[in-house]
Amino acid sequence: MRRSLWIAAALLLGVPGWFGAAELAEAPPAPEPTPRPGPVDPPKPGVLDEAIRRGVAFLLKDQNEDGSWGGPERTKGLNIYAPVPGSHHAFRAAVTALCVSALIEAGGDSAEVRKAIERGEAYLFEHLSRVRRATPDVLYNVWTHAYAIQALVRMHQRLPEDAERKARIEKLIREQIDWLARFESVDGGWGYYDFRVGSQRPATDSTPFVSGTVLVAFHEAKQIGIEPPEKLVKRAIASIIRQRKPDFTYLYGEYLKWSPMHPINRPGGSLGRSQCCNVALRLWKDEQVTDEVLTTWLDRLIARNGWLDMGRKRPIPHESHFAVAGYFYYYGHYYAALCIEQLPAEKRPFYQDHMVQLFLPKQEQDGSWWDYPLYNYHQQYGTAFALMTLKRCQRPTGETPSKGE
Numbered sequence: 001m002r003r004s005l006w007i008a009a010a011l012l013l014g015v016p017g018w019f020g021a022a023e024l025a026e027a028p029p030a031p032e033p034t035p036r037p038g039p040v041d042p043p044k045p046g047v048l049d050e051a052i053r054r055g056v057a058f059l060l061k062d063q064n065e066d067g068s069w070g071g072p073e074r075t076k077g078l079n080i081y082a083p084v085p086g087s088h089h090a091f092r093a094a095v096t097a098l099c100v101s102a103l104i105e106a107g108g109d110s111a112e113v114r115k116a117i118e119r120g121e122a123y124l125f126e127h128l129s130r131v132r133r134a135t136p137d138v139l140y141n142v143w144t145h146a147y148a149i150q151a152l153v154r155m156h157q158r159l160p161e162d163a164e165r166k167a168r169i170e171k172l173i174r175e176q177i178d179w180l181a182r183f184e185s186v187d188g189g190w191g192y193y194d195f196r197v198g199s200q201r202p203a204t205d206s207t208p209f210v211s212g213t214v215l216v217a218f219h220e221a222k223q224i225g226i227e228p229p230e231k232l233v234k235r236a237i238a239s240i241i242r243q244r245k246p247d248f249t250y251l252y253g254e255y256l257k258w259s260p261m262h263p264i265n266r267p268g269g270s271l272g273r274s275q276c277c278n279v280a281l282r283l284w285k286d287e288q289v290t291d292e293v294l295t296t297w298l299d300r301l302i303a304r305n306g307w308l309d310m311g312r313k314r315p316i317p318h319e320s321h322f323a324v325a326g327y328f329y330y331y332g333h334y335y336a337a338l339c340i341e342q343l344p345a346e347k348r349p350f351y352q353d354h355m356v357q358l359f360l361p362k363q364e365q366d367g368s369w370w371d372y373p374l375y376n377y378h379q380q381y382g383t384a385f386a387l388m389t390l391k392r393c394q395r396p397t398g399e400t401p402s403k404g405e
Contacts, residue, residue: 034296035303042353043360048390051360054367055387056107059099060116062368062380067119068127070095070377078315080374086134086141088375093131094144095377096123097151098384104154106391121155124148128172131179136198139183142190142210145176149217152176156224173221177228180214184232189239190214191253205254206239209273212280215240216338219283237284240277248293250277252323262323267300268307269322272332275301279338294339295347301336302354308332312362312371326372330385333358337392352393359386 063069072088082088100120107113131144156169182201185191189206196203215236218228243251245260249270256262263269274297282289301308311320312329320326333355340351363369363386370382 034299036299037302037354039350040354040357042349043356047360048356048394051363052106052387052390052394054363055369055383055390056103056113056367058367058383059103059107059380059387060112063099063116063119067121067123068092068096069099069120069380071375073376074373075375076315076373080317081138082140082375083135083138086132087138089127089131090134090140090144091375091377093124093127094140094147095380095384096120097144097147098381100124100151101147101154102384102387104151104158106387117158124151124155125168125172129175133183137194139190139192139194139202139204142180142183142192142214145180145183146210146214146217149173149176149221153217153220153224170224170226173226177218177221177226177232181229181232184235185239187239187254188235190236206236206243207253208240208243208250208277211236211240212273212276212335215280215284216276216335219280233284237281237286240281241286244277248274248278248289248297250274263321264318264323266322268304269324271301271304271308271322272324272328275332275339276335279335279342282339282342291343291347294342295351298336298339298351301332302351302358305358313373315373317372327374327378329371330369330382330389334385334389337389341392349395352395355389356393359390 059069064071070092072082072084072091082091100117103113103117103120107117128144128148131141133139133141152169152173156166156173159165180190183190185202185204185206186199187206189208189211191202191204191207191210194202194204196205215233218233221228239254240250243254243257245251245265247267249265249267250273251257251260252262252264252269252273256265259265267274278289278294278297282294307322308324308329311324311326314320314326317325317327336351337355340348340355343351359369364379366379368379368383369386370378372378374381
């Protein structure tokens with residue numbers, strides 16, 4: 001009886017070693033063929049600009065009185081694990097950083113937009129230094145530090161003549177890097193839970209997409225002359241590479257290294273995460289991430305977008321096919337847009353037009369985009385990601401759109 005229970009548990013958990021000789025002798029599954037999306041009509045003149053305008057208008061209207069975006073309202077019966085108050089300090093600061101970045105990139109230069117950016121910047125100046133690890137097992141602050149770096153870089157570039165302001169921003173960027181160094185996993189890279197120990201130096205299993213998010217932010221900081229510690233970068237890169245499969249899917253986390261064919265570790269489950277990992281490694285000069293790798297995964301994202309889309313707006317994380325969670329939709333497409341920027345100019349329009357056609361029908365009546373009900377943070381982060389994605393899909397006026405490559 002006991003042995004039967006162990007076998008049943010092993011089958012449910014995907015633990016190796018409990019299969020008979022016949023199962024072990026079976027050939028591994030053939031590599032999944034790469035799908036190829038067909039041509040798509042480019043957006044009609046003005047449609048993309050109007051969608052961006054409506055998204056910006058949503059962020060302007062939704063900004064809190066203190067200059068931040070989002071909050072712990074809109075609770076429901078099933079909420080993501082978020083110990084108070086630290087989790088929400090991290091969520092609000094991270095979402096505010098994303099919204100500031102989006103308005104700087106896509107908001108234009110109206111007086112209303114400038115005022116919203118200034119209020120958001122003031123919130124970040126006041127609150128970033130207060131964000132901490134929520135509890136021994138929850139490290140949502142790593143998201144805050146990464147997206148704060150990106151917002152601070154854009155703030156640094158926005159008013160380049162203000163030397164005092166730039167010095168203050170540079171100090172804050174170095175502070176965020178220092179916090180990330182403190183909360184680095186003992187194995188290198190970053191995760192946002194430590195269910196192993198809860199130690200001062202997190203024993204968390206690193207997750208490639210978190211490490212990729214941080215590395216993208218580090219690369220942006222480097223472009224304005226702020227170098228992250230070399231050892232920190234190298235350990236993060238190594239953590240992603242050792243969780244990379246030959247087809248450039250990535251494990252969800254290092255704890256799944258003994259279950260490489262778990263649905264979330266297969267191409268359908270990695271659609272929203274491979275993009276971030278690929279572009280992060282590309283930016284840090286990993287020669288394995290070629291143009292072909294980037295286009296292969298952009299093709300997959302577009303042709304099989306339904307696997308990611310079916311998880312969108314579902315209230316339970318990872319309940320969809322391939323264990324996809326809704327909150328990877330706009331996140332994944334934002335990093336896909338960064339991948340498009342890495343391609344030769346002549347290859348970009350095909351993917352830009354596809355991205356626009358994916359996003360335009362999903363804009364809500366109030367101008368927002370959202371993919372997962374996360375208290376009152378989801379419309380704000382979804383809209384910020386969508387705006388930064390669509391901004392990268394705009395092309396110079398007069399450029400001839402193309403249906404295909």
